[in-house]
Amino acid sequence: MQGNRNALKVAMVSVLTAVVVVFTMVVRIPTAKGYLNLCDVAICFIAFTFGPWSAFIAAGLGTALADLISGYAQWAPISFVVHGVEGLLVALIVQKKGDAAVSLGRKALAAFVCIATVSLGYFALSALFISTVSVAAAEIPGNIAQSAVGFALGLAVSAAVKRAYPPVSSLAW
Amino acid sequence: MTTNTYIAGTGWLYRFDPRAKLLLMLLMCVWFFLPVSLLHLSIVVGLVILSGSTNAGWHHAWRTFVSISPMLLFMVLFMPFNVRDGSPLLSIGGFTVITAEGLEQALRLMSRFIGITYVCTLLFATTVMHEVMLALRWYHLPYKASLVVTLAFTYIPFIADGFSQISESHRLREAEDEKKKKFGQRLKDLVPTLTSALVVALRSIPNLAMSLEMRGFGREERRTSYHSLDAYHHVCIHFILSCTIPVVFWFANIFF
């Protein structure tokens, strides 16, 4: 009777999506230039702790829903693609077999991919569909900063969660 | 924290079938990218804002505008970068700041952005979420996908509440006043709060899976639906309207 894991997968993806939404909307750190939102922390956490598919759906759907709820529905498809791919790629890079720790090289590559996906993805899609190349380019530094901070915190948080809540390792998909 | 995008009202948009409304929204978003004259584009945007305000209220229209004004401001500020080799409109001491084509491009982008924004937010302001989901399922969105979205909406308030209470209990425990903490220290201190919030969320996963199965998710019978879109009559007419409106706007371009 253990065969069917559909309910667990649905539950996992739904809760993780909700986590991404909350981290995007509710958690904001004030900085010199405005607000940093923590969606990338949640996405990187999910990518390190769970598998590629959970990361893809939770990241994409979560940020899209957050945009929808905050009244930025026009950004939703772009967020879905950019953050979905971010989650998917980072998860694929840090995926490991068994309990071996992830090498520093892999982590560095994942960080680079994460930052590149977010900044370039938003740049390209915004330039195409929302505004001009120059306006989209102005957002690149902010996006780089946010995704870099997000990756670093996501790494720290994922290590902390594994220590604080050991059963999480049985939930991977 | 509210996840509600719906604003109660009684205008014609509320009586429009959600499936046709979805199609209309998509067609209008595509329409905004078509090559039409700037004047015509602004008139259509004006019409969109007008129908939005008469349906969802002026307060909603104003709020939407305020939320996109930073982006609009950016577009204005970056005008000098548009079409550098056009006919100069504004020069300061021999240096061309803004070209005529640059201004037109900026105005066009702004109108397009405003139009798409209003069209998208109006869809969600005039349609209850479960009807949006029903419309998507009619377009063959798998049940599991709509269930994931509904469950996410169920859990967002729970996790948001948990998070705010965790931050509050952090505040309650602090022994010293927060001096001007360095940014790095602030981030480090954030980790326990985030960890705790994540653990609260993760613990609810097995409970949710358990409850889904106890409430019948996984049964062989085909699921029925408590809500339906039967209340909408003459759906064909709505679909015809959805297709006609963008086409009419397209052909009206000839006059401008």
Next chain:
Amino acid sequence: MINALSIEHLSFTYQSWTGKQNDPLFRGLSLQIPSGSKTLLLAPFNRGKTTLAKIICGVCPKYFPGEMDGLIRLYGKSLGDLDPWDLLPVCTYVSQNPQEQFVATSVEEEIAFPLESMGMDRATMKARIEEAITHWGLQDLRTSSEQELSGGERKRVLLATMQAIDASFWLLDEAFDDLDQHWRDQLKDLIATSNKTVLVLASRYLGEFDDLFDQVLLLDEGVVVKGETNSLLTRFAHLCGDDLPSPLEREHVLPSQRRILSCLSLQAERSRVSTAESEHFTLEVPQFQLQSGELVTLVGPNGSGKSSFSRLLCGLDAPLGGQITIDGKPYEGKQLSKRVGYLFQSPDLQIFLPTVAEELSWSLKRRSDLSRKEVEKQVADCAELFSLDLDDTPTTMSYPLRKALQAAVYYLLDRPFYILDELDSALTYQSALSIIAHLRHNGAGILLITHDRQFADKVAQRSYTIEDGRLSAV
């Protein structure tokens, strides 16, 4: 006559995540429930009652890993041959913690979900949902989000769902807790007049049950015991620790300086987003006082404003009018939070760190006046007082231990006043009293908030109550 439920030689041990071996929860437990009977299973908190319910529903060990042995049959069919969703029309479980059973965004959709799963047609669904909503008084809440409901309302949503599903076997885990008197009577009527098989797991409000049940059993040391009702009740009281001397009788230090926390003409606004508009309730506190070393209770039904008051008292929210003073000096915000500790109902919202030792030393480490050795000693003494293991992981500890850890953290903060929100929910009275005694050790004044009048009467020196938005002394 086939038994509705038949359990033979059930043994179960939870999987351990910490390397220590867990004790078996059940050892050869056997239980027979005849069809149509109403059974009361007495079980103290934290001894496996919820685990047993989840095993019967087929979701444990599927979602809560552990080793299980034994044979369980529902209406003759072995549980091993069935999936949990097959049991939907057979058995309904009402959880002690409603939050974990919610799968929809509003009350009526929650009730509709299982009916949709059963493939019911829309007309029948509507009729069943209407009946259930009316019976449990949820008409005004039908489109409300479940997160906004009070504890009692959430329980009623679960009970309405149970009624709409109309399964043959009802498994109620502490269903009477959280409900107001009116709804407890309603539930008793429902159980008495229906022809369902009902198994109630309870440890509270036992005096109200009278002749409701045909069979009374006791969960004792991992097996189910039959017997004469009175002897079972005595044994049950012993298991809960009720026959031990009250921890409050222990010596506690009287502070050299008696401090007084008081409120004068406090006014606050509580907004509750209900279905259509936000209703604003005002909370009025003409007079309130708490002294060091005192134990005062605040009793009131669910949703009456007890938590709103606590938040004002500890500085989390600001009042609209009036002031809060300590020894005559007004305080607010962070200054007030440093003097009044607030223990939330859920301990998991106040525990952040991966081990008990780190959790306990977190606040102490930030103080500049303590050396490392002093911090270690204080932490070790505190852990011993509360019976905590320094290397344990809080998230895998049992609920009473997590509650003890929450209290231990605040004990080390040494606040002069503490507010305990619903401390007695999911704890035996003895455990709750034990925690109160520890916190009072250094002479703190304690405000205990509860909806259980029985518990309040047992412990209070003075009592307050909130009715219609007004706090008054009893």
